[in-house]
Amino acid sequence: MMSVLSSPIPPLPEYLPPATETPVDDTARTPLTADGLLGPVVTQFRTVRCGCWLLNYRPAGSRRVVYDGTLRVECHNAGRTASGDLYQRTVRMLTLPPIDPIPPLVPIPPFDPVPVPPGPVEIPTSMEDFGPLMPILSGAPNPASGIPILRRSRYRYYVRVTSLPELFYRGTGFTLGFELWRYTAPNSWALESTVSARMIRMAAPTGYPSPSDYAEGDVKSATGSVVGRLTMGWLSPHYRRCSVEIDTVNGSEQPTTDSAGHTWQSVMDELGWQVDVRLSDTNVAEPSGDSWSDAEMHAAMLARRDVVNLDREWRYHVLAVKNIDSTPRGIMYDAAGTDSNNVPREGIGIASHWTIDSGWGTVSGQRFGTALAPYFRTAIHEIGHAMGLVHNFADFGFMCTSDVIAAAGTPSNPFPNNIQWSYHTDNLKQLRHYPDPFVRPGAVAFGGASSTTPAITPTDLEVDVDGLALVVTPLLGEVPIGAPVRVGIALVNRSAQPMRVPADLALKGDFVSGEVIDPTGNRRSFRTVVRCIEDHAFAMLQPGESIEDSMTLMRGAEGALFAVPGVHEVRVEVHWDAEDMIAHVEGRATVMVTGATDADHAAAAHAVLATPDAHLVLAIGGDHLTDGIAAIQTALACPVLRPHFAAVEAKRVGRRFGHRKPDVKAVAALIDDDAVMSGTELGKLAAIVQNDAKAGAAAKGLAKTLKSKAKKVTLSNAARKNVDAL
Structure with missing residues (x-):
């Protein structure tokens, strides 16, 4: 019986309470003695071993549709929890050569070949012109190689x-009940079937580490029809496996331990993940001094990390540098996988030379890299983000933020002594039982794993906050196709009471995300590409006050956000922890995307919409994303799109990259009265002007233009400060 139930995310498995297996024919054996008499009844008690099992599932009806994967069985005081993942095995089509005629019994005398007449060579035009095709099923994962990466x-x-036996079962068989949730990229799930299998223990084939921990059985639907065949064999006490590669610049410490016994190995052992820590390069070149721009960090990560096929290895990358321009402690790259390699959650960067703030207990005033405990804890925290986890303030575990833990220190137990060296139980369950695409690098974008998970974070824990309103205001109501869309957002307290809210609504932070609904109803999400992490600031918003910011939208994990003409709805949401609930405020606005005005406009729009790196240039700049820069240059050459991309290019050339210095004169040449920019972009351009005292008349003219434009856009406090300083 097949059923389909759509859901944003499949619910994680529940704890399986102790249950008694129903006796069936295979649960006991009554052997015969040598004289043919009945011997004593022997009842064997067995368990389903904890750890990772190799799965193989063959649905009925097709010999060449086969799925391989893993089953994770967790044993704990509250019961057992089990989950798994299935990947379809590849089928390759091989062309067989035609069968040659039987060779003659006597040799054929040599002959002169006939010359090939001039003219075109005849090329086969249909499958009949080739030999027969043979579908070949690729091989199964080798159990001797351990936990497979597919x-x-x-x-x-x-x-x-x-359902599965909670503690023990009798005899040689047990019942395994499970649901199959079908996945469609980038992050769509549907409950396809609910089935069960009577698994019979038998000797494992060659290669399995435990010959007695192996079982096979028919998979049956709710009506009892056989729908497939399942095999499972135990592989490892770990649930998953990964590697962590750590690169550093000369002078930055490798985050590997707290000096009190906590290491990557001990942390991952508690998690149940097999880990391979690789201390790679220690001499990553600094492109332009001690502090790195976002673009320089991204370029270094692409250049310095080991070449890895993420289909063969789950590799998380850590790059330790001295300082980062945009954040004091750390950054995560490719949160949404919208760059050219389309890989989300590849890794993170941390800053070893940040001077720790006052109020951080016994490490206040120290250089971050020398404070081993908080430095190493931060690396674990950021890798937790790369594994798909969001912040968790339910305890002082790894996914709580350092500033919160530091503020909770006491004279008798100051920071960092009060660090809890473990994950919260919810995070443990997520990392052990989330679907693979949520945790493995290169799959679902950051945040997609935690939007709504019924068994962990039900939607009824997400509450709208009465009295708070999120106002979304497009800078332009109509934009030409190919142009980014700029919107201002304002979180307004319309109640009579002060409210605790995020102090910053920048898209780079934790709190803001959204989606765009195009005229056909397709939804595409957006989040930041480069995410500042470990900065969690809240503020008390007084009645009548507001917090404002702005963003420039062009692309999300599912592709271009504004790829077709027509009315698009932009939905922005702000969410944050409030006690044991998730506070949520949402705002909406519409934008009209107009069609191409001529062939040149169509070609320029095509260039930026079809080039993922154009969005990455918009987000971080730099000179290393040549395809993205070329697409933006095409847009700048188009009179229709030039005003919309002038600020994007101005930000890029106005910031240093490697040995190239900022060019304020080039910025001034790009920015005129027609240039379109958000308040955030305007604030960044104002900062560029302030940092170049040698620009002279060009800087003065640019400052005047920016001040004029500042009157028409939404400015954050930081952007307003930069503009006021002009």
Whole structure:
């Protein structure tokens, strides 16, 4: 019986309470003695071993549709929890050569070949012109190689286990009940079937580490029809495996320990993940001094990390540098995978030479890299983000932020002594039982794993905050196709009471995300590409006050946000922790995207919409994304799109990159009265003007233009400060 139930995210498996297996024919054996008499009844008690099992599932009806994957069985005091993932095995079509005629019994005398007449060579035009095709099923994962890493593009099902023996079962068989949740990229799930299998223990094939921990059984629907065949064999006490590569500049410490016994190995052992820590380069070149721009960090990560096929290895990358321009402690790159390699959650960067703030206990005033405990804890925290986790303030575990833990220190237990060296139980369950695409690098974009998970964060824990309103205001109501859309947002307290809210609504932070709904109803999400992490500031918003910011939108994890003409709805949401709930405020606005005015406009729009790196240039700048820069240059050459991309290019050339210095004169040449820019972009351009005292008349003219434009856009406090300083 097949059923389909759509859901944003499959629910994680529940704890399976102790249950008694119903006796069936295979649960006991009554052997015969040598004289043919009945011997004593022997009842064997067995368990389903904890750890990772190799799965193989063959649906009925097709010999060449086969799924491989893993089943994770967790044992704990509250019961057992089990889940798994299935990837479809590849089928390759091989062309067989035609069968040659039987060779003659006597040799054929040599002959002169006939010359090939001039003219075009005849090329086969149909399958009949080739030899016969033979579908070949690729091989299964080798159990001797341990926990398998399978291709992301072949992911098909999340296996949510609903029943299995909790402690012991009698005899040689047990019942495994499970749901199959079908996955469609980038992040769509549907409950396809609910089935069960009577698994019979038998000797494992060659290669399995435990010959006695192996079982096979028919998979049956709710009506009892056989729908497939399942095998499972135990592989490892770990649930998953990964590697962590750490690169540093000369002078930055490698975050590997707190000096009190906590290491990557001990942290991952508690998590149940097998880890391979690779201390890679220690001499990453500094492109332009001690402090790195976002673009320089991104370029270094692409250039310095080991070449890894993420379909063969789950590799998380850490790059430790001295300072980062945009944040004091750390940044995560490719949160949404919208760059050319389309890989989200590849890794993070941390700053070793940040001077720790006052109020941070016994490490106040120290250089971050020398404070081993908070420095190493930060690396674990950021890798937790790369594994798909969001902040968790339920305890002082790894996904709480350092500033919150530091503020909770006491004279008798100051920071960093009060660090809790473990994950919260919810985070443990997520990292052990989330579907693979949520945790493995290169799959679902950051934040997609935690939007709504019924078993962990039900939507009824998400509450709208009465009295707060999020006002979304497009800078332009109509934009030409190919142009980015700029919107201002304002969080307004319309109540009579002060409210605790995020102090910053910048898209780079934790709190802001959204989606765009195009005229056909397609939804595409947006989040930041480069995410500042570990900065969690809240403020008390007084009655009548507001917090404002702005953003420039062009692309999300699912592709271009404004790719077709027509009315688009922009939905922005702000969410944050409030006690044991998730506060949520949402605002909406519409924008009209107009069609191409001529062939040149169509070509320029095509260039930017079809080039993912154009969005990355918009977000971080730099000179290393040549395809993105070329697409933006095409847009700048188009009179229709030039005003919309002038600020994007101005930000890029106005910031240093490697040995190239900022060019304020080039910025001034790009920015005129027609240039379109958000308040955030305007604030960044104002900062560029302030940092170049040698620009002279060009800087003065640019400052005048920016001050004039500042009157028409939404400015954050930081942007307003930069403009006021002009």
